[in-house]
Amino acid sequence: MKQRPERSFISAQQVADLAGVSRSAVSRTFTEGASVSDATRKRVLQAAEKLGYHVNHLARGLMNDRSNIVCIVTADIDAPYHGQFIEALTRQLQAVGKVAMIVNASGGSGIESAMRLTLQYRADASIVLSGQPDRQIIENCISNGQSVIVVNRDETVAGTKNINVSNRASAREAFHMLHRVGCTNLAVVTSTVGTPSLLARERAFVEEAQRAGLDVPVVRIGSTSYESGAAAARQLFCRTSRPDGAFCVTDLLACGFMDVAREEFDISIPQELCVVGFDNIMQSGWAAYDLTTFRQPIEDIAAYMVSLVDGDTGDVGEQPKRFLTEPVWRKSVRPK
Amino acid sequence: MKQRPERSFISAQQVADLAGVSRSAVSRTFTEGASVSDATRKRVLQAAEKLGYHVNHLARGLMNDRSNIVCIVTADIDAPYHGQFIEALTRQLQAVGKVAMIVNASGGSGIESAMRLTLQYRADASIVLSGQPDRQIIENCISNGQSVIVVNRDETVAGTKNINVSNRASAREAFHMLHRVGCTNLAVVTSTVGTPSLLARERAFVEEAQRAGLDVPVVRIGSTSYESGAAAARQLFCRTSRPDGAFCVTDLLACGFMDVAREEFDISIPQELCVVGFDNIMQSGWAAYDLTTFRQPIEDIAAYMVSLVDGDTGDVGEQPKRFLTEPVWRKSVRPK
DNA sequence: ATGCAGATTGCACTCCTGTGCATTATACTG
DNA sequence: CAGTATAATGCACAGGAGTGCAATCTGCAT
Numbered sequence: 001m002k003q004r005p006e007r008s009f010i011s012a013q014q015v016a017d018l019a020g021v022s023r024s025a026v027s028r029t030f031t032e033g034a035s036v037s038d039a040t041r042k043r044v045l046q047a048a049e050k051l052g053y054h055v056n057h058l059a060r061g062l063m064n065d066r067s068n069i070v071c072i073v074t075a076d077i078d079a080p081y082h083g084q085f086i087e088a089l090t091r092q093l094q095a096v097g098k099v100a101m102i103v104n105a106s107g108g109s110g111i112e113s114a115m116r117l118t119l120q121y122r123a124d125a126s127i128v129l130s131g132q133p134d135r136q137i138i139e140n141c142i143s144n145g146q147s148v149i150v151v152n153r154d155e156t157v158a159g160t161k162n163i164n165v166s167n168r169a170s171a172r173e174a175f176h177m178l179h180r181v182g183c184t185n186l187a188v189v190t191s192t193v194g195t196p197s198l199l200a201r202e203r204a205f206v207e208e209a210q211r212a213g214l215d216v217p218v219v220r221i222g223s224t225s226y227e228s229g230a231a232a233a234r235q236l237f238c239r240t241s242r243p244d245g246a247f248c249v250t251d252l253l254a255c256g257f258m259d260v261a262r263e264e265f266d267i268s269i270p271q272e273l274c275v276v277g278f279d280n281i282m283q284s285g286w287a288a289y290d291l292t293t294f295r296q297p298i299e300d301i302a303a304y305m306v307s308l309v310d311g312d313t314g315d316v317g318e319q320p321k322r323f324l325t326e327p328v329w330r331k332s333v334r335p336k
Numbered sequence: 337m338k339q340r341p342e343r344s345f346i347s348a349q350q351v352a353d354l355a356g357v358s359r360s361a362v363s364r365t366f367t368e369g370a371s372v373s374d375a376t377r378k379r380v381l382q383a384a385e386k387l388g389y390h391v392n393h394l395a396r397g398l399m400n401d402r403s404n405i406v407c408i409v410t411a412d413i414d415a416p417y418h419g420q421f422i423e424a425l426t427r428q429l430q431a432v433g434k435v436a437m438i439v440n441a442s443g444g445s446g447i448e449s450a451m452r453l454t455l456q457y458r459a460d461a462s463i464v465l466s467g468q469p470d471r472q473i474i475e476n477c478i479s480n481g482q483s484v485i486v487v488n489r490d491e492t493v494a495g496t497k498n499i500n501v502s503n504r505a506s507a508r509e510a511f512h513m514l515h516r517v518g519c520t521n522l523a524v525v526t527s528t529v530g531t532p533s534l535l536a537r538e539r540a541f542v543e544e545a546q547r548a549g550l551d552v553p554v555v556r557i558g559s560t561s562y563e564s565g566a567a568a569a570r571q572l573f574c575r576t577s578r579p580d581g582a583f584c585v586t587d588l589l590a591c592g593f594m595d596v597a598r599e600e601f602d603i604s605i606p607q608e609l610c611v612v613g614f615d616n617i618m619q620s621g622w623a624a625y626d627l628t629t630f631r632q633p634i635e636d637i638a639a640y641m642v643s644l645v646d647g648d649t650g651d652v653g654e655q656p657k658r659f660l661t662e663p664v665w666r667k668s669v670r671p672k
Numbered sequence: 673a674t675g676c677a678g679a680t681t682g683c684a685c686t687c688c689t690g691t692g693c694a695t696t697a698t699a700c701t702g
Numbered sequence: 703c704a705g706t707a708t709a710a711t712g713c714a715c716a717g718g719a720g721t722g723c724a725a726t727c728t729g730c731a732t
Contacts, residue, residue, distance in 0.1 A: 347717085
């Protein structure tokens, strides 16, 4: 059992000693806008380079009550949509000198302990991508001075920054995409996890269909995954009246749905079946799917989130900020 | 511009005051195996609960030179393979009381500044999933007491923990999978980024083919992406002699390759073309691809990495630890 | 009631950095 | 050269938590 060498990291004191200056001088050298002469700065930098010194951000955060850590709380990190989101967030956070801590809310005790981690590491902000954190925990985070940023939650705790995408409008448009090209036997494919955004998409679609005099069955199966989409297809196409148009509330569902429709029921898309998805994940652009869907402006959303991290209230007060999704026309819906 | 409330986080002192004990008592209450009477522990916990106190892990890390932060350095976070890896790592790290910091090596100054971040946040370990960090930076990390864990790097700095998968053996097996079913006109699809693991797969396949008297062209295009695989297919199938078997060094490449072969050249898989991939990403199991490939034991690798984080030298000394990939038989290779 | 071992508790120091304040060095003006 | 404004420097403290050491308390046997 080897002992870890004690005090392994270089401290500012050691740099100061080597450079023959006070520790304050070292500190000021690495602090933006502090007063140091060029001569000493140079000697400090030289000594730091030689020893391999790096400012201890943990201690720095201790001082100014600002850790520059942002926690991203999420489940299903390996889902394409989340992956893209995390990529954009980490990249943009780093660009403004912050760093992302990923808190996996899937494992074990779930979101509750996830939010606890957020507090323990004194994150400046928590970005909750999935899961429904307890109201009380959120309040706890906010009262501790954290910015809490959530996506598409209905019930908002005072102080939470909420972000919406145009779920309802897009879902309505999805209906018209299908209706316009003559689909009359429609269906909605969704999961049993009642995320507000998924619910909104489902309901808006159904309502718009009813307004046009169409009754739309909703298939709710499992989690928001490829397999759920596949299972939904098996269920729908075993019925006597097969749908000729489907709105999958998520591209991932759509992939599973399309695959089973084609492979197991020999249905051709878009001739016999038109499909519309949501999110525009990478796979939707792949030739095997070529899925007509709605693009979420992930880069923009991430940019806005980053701007909220510093505790600005945002240009909209308590109102959730709205982002517009835009339709991406591909080949899973036949031309008119 | 609203001021952030000062001293927003609750400190142990405040809990101590409320509970009417010394700060030491609070500290001991939250420290494993410290001596506190049940009476005071209870009062402390009660006060902590009331105030919403959480131990400051940053300050704790300052004391015992152990932040419990592990940095995962990676590019292409949104690529399926990386996503799965990050999911497993974050989950398993959290299970042992550590936390993952994602350092995006794609953006801007790249891996160099990524590794700097690792040091600035005093991470206990750095796990480098992609990119080729400079030798000197790695040395810097190690001399600072970090565990540096890399995947499939040839040139190893003393002290680095290296992890290998059985690239060569699997690539050889890939050849025989194709050869056995009668493919004679083979090709290798890879990218221009000369990652050691990708190179190993490519070379082992080519060598094994030569041993059987076959000459195999290698197509090297762009990054390791869907688009590169697609481009490779366009290049290969425009030639006069079309391949009837292909080894894509990555499943993602294989997806693009298969899609273009089918959609643009009307080639049926596996009748006219057999394809073998590597990684076993989620999409390989999707019906549209049903790709025969090699599964990387991600959970096992992640578990081993987590065990290395604490600075144990591992059961193998400087030798890289080897993990075996296992073939996943699906339908992209025809039966014999 | 006394003695003693063991369990609790609090003091004070440590970790590393940022910063207000007082002090000293430098530059500039007349 | 004197006088003053300004820059540079160092001291000392703060911030939140862990821990060795000494002091106190508890319980038990005598």
